[in-house]
Amino acid sequence: MTPLEEHTQKRVALIEADRALRVDNARVSRPLEDHADELVRRIRTEEATTVWGVEHEGVPHPFPGMEFLTGKDIISRTRLFGVIRKMPKGALLHVHLDLTVSPHTLLRFALQYSSFHIRSSEVVTCLNVSSVVLEIRPLAPDFPAEASSLTDACYPPMSWVPLCQARELFNEALGGPEGFDRWVTGHMSINPSTAYVTHNDNIRIWDKFRSAAMLSINIVHYAPIWRRYIRQFLEDTAADGILYVEARVNFSPRYMFDADGKMNVPHIEWLRIFRQVVEKFKQEREDFLDAKVIYTVIRDRDVEGLEDHLEDCLAMKKEFPDIIVGFDLVGDENTLVPLKDYLEPLIRFKERQKREGVSIPYIFHAGETCGDGTKADENLYDAILLGTKRIGHGFSLVKHPKLMQICREEGIALEVCPISNEILRLTASMPMHPLPILLNNGVPVALSSDDPAVFQNMGLSYDFYQVLVASEVTGLLTLGHLARDSITYSMLDGAEKAKLMHMWEDRWSKFLGELVTGEPCLN
Amino acid sequence: MTPLEEHTQKRVALIEADRALRVDNARVSRPLEDHADELVRRIRTEEATTVWGVEHEGVPHPFPGMEFLTGKDIISRTRLFGVIRKMPKGALLHVHLDLTVSPHTLLRFALQYSSFHIRSSEVVTCLNVSSVVLEIRPLAPDFPAEASSLTDACYPPMSWVPLCQARELFNEALGGPEGFDRWVTGHMSINPSTAYVTHNDNIRIWDKFRSAAMLSINIVHYAPIWRRYIRQFLEDTAADGILYVEARVNFSPRYMFDADGKMNVPHIEWLRIFRQVVEKFKQEREDFLDAKVIYTVIRDRDVEGLEDHLEDCLAMKKEFPDIIVGFDLVGDENTLVPLKDYLEPLIRFKERQKREGVSIPYIFHAGETCGDGTKADENLYDAILLGTKRIGHGFSLVKHPKLMQICREEGIALEVCPISNEILRLTASMPMHPLPILLNNGVPVALSSDDPAVFQNMGLSYDFYQVLVASEVTGLLTLGHLARDSITYSMLDGAEKAKLMHMWEDRWSKFLGELVTGEPCLN
Known part of the structure; x- marks a missing residue:
């Protein structure tokens, strides 16, 4: 063997060792999958030049994985996006229900009352x-x-x-x-000049995010609209190939508005409406399995306030045992209360669940920050020690070798929200996003949209697209495995999970078949 | 033990395990160091509010670790920067000599001829x-x-x-x-509006970088100035507390200009002048050990062109065995020739060195990119397999768990250039920089300035500052260990290295003493 041959052989082995923990390495692919993956890589390579290598009016510097709000119109017109739109996505595990329906639809709703x-x-x-x-x-x-x-x-x-x-x-x-x-x-919503010029840092963009959320919440929280809103969310979601949802609902306000504009509709009614809408939608549609709720509350209250909510969460769980699948605290981790300050009530709540034979797993936001050793970053330690089943964002997890190992070994999936992270300025563009680090360390990942009403990334196609174009390692196969992981790490019980996986595999095979045998638009 | 106590105990252990590989965890600190570290943390915390938490004219959004070109004037006025200026920095291991002296000085030189x-x-x-x-x-x-x-x-x-x-x-x-x-x-040089507005992505900013470099090179490469230029570089370097340098010199042009404007001064003369200036400087100054040269050539030539340079490099090494300490290829890895295409000559060159009893270690640039699986990213595999002693930048190394392990276990240090990475838009600001990942994975790191003439980060103080304010984990102690590592991973031989380490430890102790016993400006 010549020294060059020796180098080449070692190189192959080294790359293999380096990628040994990846989800797309661990699972064997079928010829149909390989073929489709290759096809998608070809389209991506072509469009890197034909789409991202040319000038676009009003877009100063296009590149694959660029700032989403500036590049969205270009993305939507690509062939690659057309492919991704058709792909079955699995489960949507990190989305704030109150911020899902497009502002245009929301305003249209409000104008009708x-x-x-x-x-x-x-x-x-x-x-x-x-x-x-x-x-x-x-x-x-x-x-x-x-x-x-x-x-x-x-x-x-x-x-x-x-x-x-x-x-x-x-x-x-x-x-x-x-x-x-x-x-x-x-x-x-947030526009490009806000995100990328006037509010171009994580601290300031949160101000804009909060004001956008506050403006829409009174429309969402109007009971007659709430019903239509949930329906609209489910329709948009299913239309994007998502089969199942675990939506975070913000229960911080005690009441929403009734038809007469009185603030008197309690949580139990929010969830009754949710159940009715979801049940009806499930009956009508074969392409959608179910939608559940993660009870969330804003991390701005004192311990007593939190305890009231834990009490309420338990009551809701008992009333809606099939709907409530988890508990979480939300809001800017950099400025609000860290898990560390809520340890006593959170530990007690787990013990109480045990005593009462109820299970409301923690699915905590943690590490949604660029901080290193800050309270937001350290939320990761507490979330894991409190037994979180998944981690919302976990953007800073990549800094923590031990915690990545725990996530990998104990199957704690990360709900990674690429476009959200970029618009909230944790990363300047998708190529800078740490997702490849998570994948190469074998941390389970479910891609998520977070707040599509504000970020304009409805469904999962845009997030999948950004991930796909920002890496030469990641391919369609990887996206397929991430979709599978979103099912594996959902809170569904065994039978439901198997059913969902079956649904997904069916649609995946059909999708691949159409892709390679050449729907005219795809080949 | 209460469940809360148990949590707290586990938390401490978990954080310890997570940071077990850090350089500031592995080495025992002295009480004086701890005291100084604490003092510096206090100043940092104060200034996070008093400096970075207030408005500054013309700076739309100040924050610790912000865009360097916009924040530089604020940084220069902080107490923390005053402390860091006085700290002994160890070795400067990644700097392109042709881009070190400030444009003002360079122009002043040129105007004299x-x-x-x-x-x-x-x-x-x-x-x-x-x-x-x-x-x-x-x-x-x-x-x-x-x-x-x-x-x-x-x-x-x-x-x-x-x-x-x-x-x-x-x-x-x-x-x-x-x-x-x-x-x-x-x-x-590069100004804020170029880096952060008009050329705000890694592809476009390289254009600006290249044109800045091309404009100054004809001044640097004028033999009468070359002499003064090197002297100026050494003075600026020593003034910032740097004790030793391994400077990359770009030998791509065969000749520089003589006093008469003729392009006829060969490499051997470049190095003769370098040796004369360095020898004189060493004699005059007790606070500076030495300066060596890493022979570099731009990665834009064909294999034959590279072979000519390897030949030349070997000749220079034989002529200046104490000066030439390594070989490297430079220029934008994303667009120019990857190591993979130079394997044959590079492997042969190593064999030839063995035969001829000469040692010119590879110290390759690799992974200076946001790419994942691109040719620039994959340079990391080849650099390591070719036996690189250190890695220039290695920005994308954090994506590669196996390669990080190899660097840690085999002692391949990374020359990390925080401000360069930020201005060249690999990271939008210091808090987004992957340095904490490297530290937490125990990869040896030497902080470096890269091209201070263009980036305006002369010395190492600015880079040290940006690293220090962007993390709550990193402290003065960490910076001290990084300075030690810059010495440990230099190309000096055993005796010289020991001498340098001794010099540094002496100055470090003196610095800490002055810091804690309270130079009036510091306490």
């Missing part, structure tokens, strides 16, 4: 249109409108205007009714 | 002042000036103007002579 009103901190003008603070909420039927147009020079700041009227009378100079729609929905 | 001329692609005006292409070079004494001012409306594009004259006659509207200085030096 006369109880909805809007107000703004000033007269809306060309100058302040993007900085003014606005609020939308349902009010009682007998509530007298306080003003008629937000753009009238004499509009008294913070006066409520009926939503429809505010839209109709929105100044033509600001685009009239269509301008109103763009204005309101723009405040409910 | 009448042979220097400048030309530009168009008449320089307010409109094109930042986009025009310019060139500087020495010309023969009898060369007739082709024009007298770059800003005259009648300036014929690409005509040579004597540098001094171009400066004196630079249009007042563009700032006159001072405007000329700003203009030229601006083209030799």
Whole structure:
């Protein structure tokens, strides 16, 4: 053997050893899968030049895995995205239900109820249109409108205007009714110049994220809309090839609005509606297995406040044993309360569950941060010691060799949200994202969308796309294994899980078949 | 033991296990070190609020570890930076000698020689002042000036103007002579709006980097300046507390300019001058041990071209056995030739060294990329298999568990260049940098500055600062260990290395003593 041959042989072995823990290395692939994988790699290579190597108007520097909000329109037009759209995705394990339906649909919903009103901190003008603070909420039927147009020079700041009227009378100079729609929905989501220029760091972008969430929550939390909202979410989700969902629902507010604009609809009713909508959807659709709820509360309360919620969570679990599948704390880990400060109630809650024969596993957010040794980063230690079944984000897990080993050995999957991480400025683009580190260390991963209403990444196709184009190692096969892992690490019981896996494998085979035998659009 | 106590105990053990491989965990610290470390942590915590938590004019979003070019002025004024400036840094192991001296000094040098001329692609005006292409070079004494001012409306594009004259006659509207200085030096470095707005991705910023390097090289490569240049580099380096240097010198051009502007000064003369300057500097200064050279060539040539350089490298090693300490290939790994395509000559070169009893270790750039499985990323496999003694950058090493293990076990240190990585847009800011992953995996690291003339991070203090403020785990102790590692993984022989370590430990103790007993500015 020549020295060069020796080098080449060692090189192959070294790469193999380096990738030994990868999910796409551990599981044997079928010829059909290999063929499809190859085809997808070919399309990716082509489009790296034909799509990402050319100039696009208004996109200063296109590249595969670029900033999502700037690149979304390009992505949507690629052949590769067309392929991914058709792929069955498995389970969606990390999504905040309150932030899933597109702002346009949400606004359309609100406009159909006369109880909805809007107000703004000033007269809306060309100058302040993007900085003014606005609020939308349902009010009682007998509530007298306080003003008629937000753009009238004499509009008294913070006066409520009926939503429809505010839209109709929105100044033509600001685009009239269509301008109103763009204005309101723009405040409910994040645009490129906010994410990548004015709020281009993890601290500031959270401000924008919170204000977008606050603006939409009063529409989502209107009982007649809540019902339609859940239906819409399920439809959008199933349309993207997602077969099963574990949605985080924020139970921090005690009540939502009833049809009359009164804040009096309790948690039990939220979940009754959820159950009704999901049951009906399941009956109608063969392509969707189920949707469950992870009870979440914002990590901003004191220990006593948390205990009230744990009590409530237990009561909901007893009322809806098949729906509630976990408990989590949400909100910016960098600024809010770390798990470390909630240890006593959280430990007690586990013991109580044992005594009462109930199981509400922890599925904690942890390590959604660039910090190293900060409280957000250290949440990872506590989440794991508290027995978390999965980790929400775990962005900083890659810094922790021991914790990665534990996740791998004990099967603690990470709910990785690529586009969310990028828009919230934990990573500047997908090629910088640490996902390959997790994969190469054999940490189980379920790709997730997090808050698609705000990030505009509805479904899982966009996140899958960004992951696929940002790595030469990852291929369609890898995405298939990640989809399988999303099922494996779901909270379904054995029989349901097997059923879901079967559903998925069926659709996967069909998808691969269509892909390689050449649906005209794909070959 | 209560469940909470149990959790707390497990938590301590888990964090310890997670950090077991860290260099600051493996080596025992002295009370003086602990005291100093604590003091520095206190200053850091204070300044996180008093400096980084307040608004600064012209800095839209300050935070610790922020974009260096925007934050540099803030950093320079901090107490913490004052401390780090005084710290002995050990060895500087990754620096491209041709890009070390500040553009201002370089221009000042050039202005002292009448042979220097400048030309530009168009008449320089307010409109094109930042986009025009310019060139500087020495010309023969009898060369007739082709024009007298770059800003005259009648300036014929690409005509040579004597540098001094171009400066004196630079249009007042563009700032006159001072405007000329700003203009030229601006083209030799990278400014915030280039790095963070117009060229804000790894592909485009390399264009700017290359043009900055090309503009200054004709000044650096003028033999009378080369001598002063090296002296200046050594002075700046020693002033920052660096005790020893292994500088990469780019031997891609065969000749540099002589005093008469003729391109006829061969490599042997470059190194003769280097030796003379270093010897003189060593004699004069007790605070500096030595400077050596890593022979480098740009990875843009064919195999034959590389072989010519290997031949030349061997000849230089025989002529300057104490100076040449390694061989490397440089330039953008994403676009230029990967090690894989140079395997045959590189393997043969090693065999030849063995036969001839010469040792020129490989110290390869590898993995300076965000790519995953790309040719730049895969350079890591070949570098390691070719027996590289250290790795230049290795930015993508963190994706490779097996390669990290090899580096740890075989003592292959990474030359990590935090500010370079950030300005070249591999990471958007220091908190996103993968350095903590390397540290937590026990990979030896030597922090380095790379190209301080372009990045404006002269010495090592700025890089040390950015590393220190971007992590709560890393402290002054860690920086001390990194400095020690820079000595341990230098190419010095046993006796020299021991001498250097002794020098460093002496200065370290002195530094700690002054720090804790309270130089007024530090306590």
